[in-house]
Amino acid sequence: MRHAARGLGNGKAICLIGHEFYGNVRSGNGSFAIALAEGLLGEGYGITFITPCAEGLKRHEMSGRLEIIRVPVPGSSFLDRMIPNVLDNRWMFALKMKVFARRLELSPFSLVHVLDVNDSHFVDDRIKKTGIPLVVSVNDYYCFEGGSVFNFPYKTGHVLMRAIHYRAQYLLNRAALRRFDFIVSNTRYLKNKLLEHYRLPEYRVSVIHRGKDVDRYLAAEGKYLSARVLFIGSNMERKGVLDLILASRKVVARKTGVKFVIVGKIGVKLGTQISRLIERDGLKDNFIFHDYLAPEEVRRELSVASVFVLPAHIENLAQSILEAMASKTPVVVTDVGGNSEAVNGQCGVLVKKNDIEAISDAVLRIIDAPGLAKEMGEAGYRNIVENFSVKKMIGHYVSLYERAFAGRDRSAC
Numbered sequence: 001m002r003h004a005a006r007g008l009g010n011g012k013a014i015c016l017i018g019h020e021f022y023g024n025v026r027s028g029n030g031s032f033a034i035a036l037a038e039g040l041l042g043e044g045y046g047i048t049f050i051t052p053c054a055e056g057l058k059r060h061e062m063s064g065r066l067e068i069i070r071v072p073v074p075g076s077s078f079l080d081r082m083i084p085n086v087l088d089n090r091w092m093f094a095l096k097m098k099v100f101a102r103r104l105e106l107s108p109f110s111l112v113h114v115l116d117v118n119d120s121h122f123v124d125d126r127i128k129k130t131g132i133p134l135v136v137s138v139n140d141y142y143c144f145e146g147g148s149v150f151n152f153p154y155k156t157g158h159v160l161m162r163a164i165h166y167r168a169q170y171l172l173n174r175a176a177l178r179r180f181d182f183i184v185s186n187t188r189y190l191k192n193k194l195l196e197h198y199r200l201p202e203y204r205v206s207v208i209h210r211g212k213d214v215d216r217y218l219a220a221e222g223k224y225l226s227a228r229v230l231f232i233g234s235n236m237e238r239k240g241v242l243d244l245i246l247a248s249r250k251v252v253a254r255k256t257g258v259k260f261v262i263v264g265k266i267g268v269k270l271g272t273q274i275s276r277l278i279e280r281d282g283l284k285d286n287f288i289f290h291d292y293l294a295p296e297e298v299r300r301e302l303s304v305a306s307v308f309v310l311p312a313h314i315e316n317l318a319q320s321i322l323e324a325m326a327s328k329t330p331v332v333v334t335d336v337g338g339n340s341e342a343v344n345g346q347c348g349v350l351v352k353k354n355d356i357e358a359i360s361d362a363v364l365r366i367i368d369a370p371g372l373a374k375e376m377g378e379a380g381y382r383n384i385v386e387n388f389s390v391k392k393m394i395g396h397y398v399s400l401y402e403r404a405f406a407g408r409d410r411s412a413c
Helices: 030-040 077-083 089-103 157-177 188-198 241-254 268-280 294-306 319-326 356-367 370-387 392-413
Strands: 013-017 046-053 060-063 066-072 112-113 136-138 182-185 206-208 226-234 259-263 287-290 306-312 331-334 348-351
Touching: 013 030, 030 046, 030 319, 030 392, 060 348, 066 077, 066 089, 112 226, 136 157, 136 392, 157 188, 182 392, 188 206, 226 241, 226 294, 226 319, 241 259, 241 268, 241 356, 259 294, 259 331, 294 319, 306 319, 306 356, 319 331, 331 356, 348 356, 356 370
Parallel strands: 013 046, 013 112, 046 066, 112 136, 136 182, 182 206, 226 259, 226 306, 259 287, 306 331, 331 348
Antiparallel strands: 060 066
16 A cells, blocks of 8 residues: 655654544544644644544545544444443544555555554565564553452442453553553653553653643633533543542532533443432532533643543543643642652642542532632643643653664664
8 A cells, every 4th residue: 555645844754643633533532633733733743544434534635744544443333322431432543544454555664653552453574574664652550550359449230340341451561561562651640651561671661741732721811700610531440530429418518509520431330320429419400411522622621721630440541631721720639650740739639539529629629719720720730731732742752763763774774
């Protein structure tokens, strides 16, 4: 298969592969993919992006130095509804890439970067032997924690299926990572997990925090008076939505007019459980649910939220936390995984996981004090500008890629 993308600016053409991109953004992985591609285009690279073909999108598009190839992927909305984030298009894409990769002509590219290790299982000895530098991103550590039904890290109605899912990821990813020249972790916490579990040489693993373009986020006037509590998450059970709902009872009892806005896909079993809790506590008028919001709609919700809450049981560093801070929204998050690499007492509150009382107290503290909320929001915004900007992220990736190019040039001599 021939590709039109060429590095017309600096002579370098990069192949990016990921399960979310323009027209199909459902998580932080999609916003990261777009930010990376746009940043690299701005640096003069040619980009070919290979991604699943969502309904209504073209199979092939060209725009300047950006080429998009969309691979048809079978899926089942019924299965995804029953067990969200297990039998979804990410697994289907990984399987389909095994077939697609046999026709993939890699010679035009200076480098291949797979944006999620779970999409990388198509990389085989044939691809490795091309000598093209191979980069892979690892975005979470959940397969290290969730591979057993006996000590599963969070409550779920699908513990057996999810444990099998994580165990399969653990084994597949361990094999896949050995074929890559460069491995990117987006937190220091995750890097340490990779070194511990997979015994990888430390020099092969780089830490590059994901970045946000603050110009895309706004803070609406009066947001700290809105009493809107925002939660965003795809795997609701893992991200602690039930803990927030349990905490909401105390918040509503102490503060009138509070609205909890929940954004994300809810499975059938969890949905039934949530409905029962809300009806039992008489909270129906205090909750708004969105199964899905487009990125611009998410930014709109962030712009008016008084506080963002993510009481996850396990979490690497959710992109929604960084997006909240970019929109000057105070955050209440659990002190798990890499969250503390971005959140401190100035821009939000870190609480222990499963601590319902601490969640409700932190939310009340923020929505009861608009001045404090504004101070926290401004501190979070400064943190993003100084440490988690998209410009800084692109600079780190360019340095990594150039190191990969230099290594290939030396080996060719």
